[in-house]
Amino acid sequence: MKLNILGCYSATPRTFTNPTAQVLEINNHLFLIDCGEGTQVQLRRHKIKFNRIKHIFISHLHGDHCFGLVGLISTFRLLGREADLHIYAPKGLKESILLQLKLGNSWTNYNLIFHELTNNKSELIFEDEKVTVETIPLDHRVYTNGFLFREKEGDRKLDMNAVLNEGIDVAYYRKLKQGADVPNLKGVIVRNELMTKPAAPPKSYAFCSDTAYNESIIPLISSVTALYHESTFLDQHIELAAPTKHSTAKQAAAIAKLANVEQLILGHYSTRYDNLDAFKEEAETIYSPVYLADDGKVFDI
Amino acid sequence: MKLNILGCYSATPRTFTNPTAQVLEINNHLFLIDCGEGTQVQLRRHKIKFNRIKHIFISHLHGDHCFGLVGLISTFRLLGREADLHIYAPKGLKESILLQLKLGNSWTNYNLIFHELTNNKSELIFEDEKVTVETIPLDHRVYTNGFLFREKEGDRKLDMNAVLNEGIDVAYYRKLKQGADVPNLKGVIVRNELMTKPAAPPKSYAFCSDTAYNESIIPLISSVTALYHESTFLDQHIELAAPTKHSTAKQAAAIAKLANVEQLILGHYSTRYDNLDAFKEEAETIYSPVYLADDGKVFDI
Known part of the structure; x- marks a missing residue:
């Protein structure tokens, strides 16, 4: 598994930081997870082939996680895409995307297949011979899911x-x-x-953003190979975490520890912080190993 | 008057080129014209103060002219904007923007005032003591307006x-x-x-993009100080211009000549061309002076 971080900052795109988007390479799939504004440019910059993306998973409908989607869909059309595109997203995004395509008289000439999510319990949303994807219900200001990507047990x-x-x-x-x-x-x-x-042990990746500290996800992400957990704030701003339903680096680390994951990747940093090192330092007082996501970074999992 | 080109390429945002957006400084106004994906980052990059933008003019609802608007509106909210924001755009954009804000539970805390355009004839859409803005009905694949910005005759x-x-x-x-x-x-x-x-002669700027070659705009833009006219194609691809309702550089120059404008600025280039010089060369066989827009360029008009 390979995880390409295209953007991992919260709130607004800026000159040198991008809102959430990442590409998970798993068993020949390229899964796009979230799609903030500018994601299509980040895909180009990091030379990820557009036509290999067939499944897009959207966690929630705040702009920094989905405003780049309609542009990406339109660009696929302009590039002559023929392959189906599956989009797993909270109910409502379909209506919004279709309205925008209608207003521009720009219907796709490929199949655009929406899988609208409304369930508050974890559910299996994708499965093939080698991989499954399940939702991880999160606790945020709007309906939000994380996603758990799992390889199936391989042949001996x-x-x-x-x-x-x-x-x-x-x-x-x-x-x-x-x-x-x-x-x-x-x-x-x-x-x-x-x-x-024995087959190589199957790997798993859990994407959990955006969310308040929420121990109810622990059974779902237990012992995953890698956990990406949002850490919008440092401890000095912990009073902002609960009302905005975000987490601190220490809270992300506490979840990683309780879930006994193999590694923790932090991201979704508030752009108020100039230096990310403190996120790692604070998280490592509770759990290790901790890795810092950054735009353009690639993790081999 | 000062014209800041934030983006002037057609179709899709790319690593080094941006879709249409420009800021016209005229009598203490900063008017934003069109707002392709990534416009908010271009505004930051070129150090244009967000809170000085109070009026946004959208020509039409193709993505490369409007997909950056919802993100900009959201960022204004996150930055604590209080000033009213006026948006002049084809009918439909209001519904689309409001739906997206509703889905993200992210209503603005400032007044968002839509002026929905439906008229197929030129109309006055903005006026204060010193400036007027009128629409220029254009001929494109969807309902499209250019905009004519005029200083009023000043005091002697x-x-x-x-x-x-x-x-x-x-x-x-x-x-x-x-x-x-x-x-x-x-x-x-x-x-x-x-x-x-006598007062200094009043200046005027006409923005005409996107449009097929259309002589019916000539009386509206007659003798303007500067005309920005789209030139998606070079002569070698003229057979693409009519069906896509775009123009060539020579067609833009022919309009400039017939309208007796003082200067022509070309833009909205297809990204198939690596070098822009041919646009200027072809246009100058018909009319001069011709200037080439490019992302980040500033024109004193």
């Missing part, structure tokens, strides 16, 4: 030396990969673990 | 030596500035032109 790897030594017919290879014990040429059942190795 | 300038020599009471100064003949202390009427000089 064949130890070809052992397989050949045991004399297993090729017809049994698929069952072997699935973990079954199979007969050799003499008809004797051979135990699977003598001929296979 | 007093020649104070002559005024004092003639012995004119101060109570008559205002009438003198307005061009009237007035009595001196002996009751003799003195001719105005002996004591005043």
Whole structure:
């Protein structure tokens, strides 16, 4: 998995900082998560191929998470896109996007498929052979979901030396990969673990932004490989966190610790702070490892 | 008058080119004309004070002319704006903006006043003591207006030596500035032109984008100080101009010549062209002077 941070600052796009957008590469998918104003320029700047984006996940309908979407949809049209585009977003975005396309008499010539989210409980919203995506209901000023991206358990790897030594017919290879014990040429059942190795452990990524400190997400994100949790504020502004339904760096770290995640990535910083180091320092008093998102940064997960 | 080009490329925002937006400084107003995606970042980059923008004119509802507006309106709110904001735009934009603000539960705390345009004839849409703004109906794929910004005829300038020599009471100064003949202390009427000089000639700026070649605008823009006319294409792609209802550089120049304008500024270039010089060269075969708009360029008019 690879996570491309296109923008990770809160509130407004500025000369050198961008609102939320990131691209998760997972099993040949390029999933776009949130789409603040200017996301299409950030995609170009970081040389991410537009036509590989087939699924867009929008957390909530504040502008810094979605105002770039209609422009991206329009640009896809101008570039002659033919592939379907799936958009998973709170109910209402469909109406808004379609109204804007109608006013510009600019209907897409590709299929635009909206999956409108209204559920307050976690739900499975995408699944293929190798990946699932579930919502993570968050606590913000408007209806908001985080997203949990999970690889499925992969096939076991064949130890070809052992397989050949045991004399297993090729017809049994698929069952072997699935973990079954199979007969050799003499008809004797051979135990699977003598001929296979476990699959690489499946990875998972949880995107949680924007949200107040909210322990109810912990069972959903338990032990994920990487957690991106918003940290709009430092401790010195903790009194702003609850009323705006945002989190501090320490609160993000407390969630990471309680959920026993493997790593924490912080982002969605208020633009009032010139230096991000304090976010890492404050979070690390509670949990480690902590990584700081920044525009243009790429994380190998 | 000063014209700040924030963006002058067609279709999509790219790494180094911006869709249409410009700021006209005229008699202490900062008028924003069109507002493609990323306009708020361009305003910051060029250090234009957000709170001096009180009137925004939108030509039409294609994304490259209006997708940055909702973000700018939201940023004004986040920055604590209190001043009224007037938006002159085709009918429909109000519904779209209000829907987006509603979905984000982000109503402005300042007055947002929409002036919805539906007229197919030129109309006066703004007037104060010193400036008027009229629409210029254009011929594009959706309902589109250009805008004509005009200074009003100013007061005549007093020649104070002559005024004092003639012995004119101060109570008559205002009438003198307005061009009237007035009595001196002996009751003799003195001719105005002996004591005043003409006001500086009023300036005017016509913004015409997007539009097909359209001679019907000529009476409206006759003799303006500066005409900004779109030139999406060069001659080599003239066959694209009519069906897309855009213009070539030569067509823009032909309009400038027929309207006897003082200068022509070209813009709204297709991003297929790497070099803009050919736009100027082709236009100058028909009319001069021709200036090329470019992002970040400032014209003193």
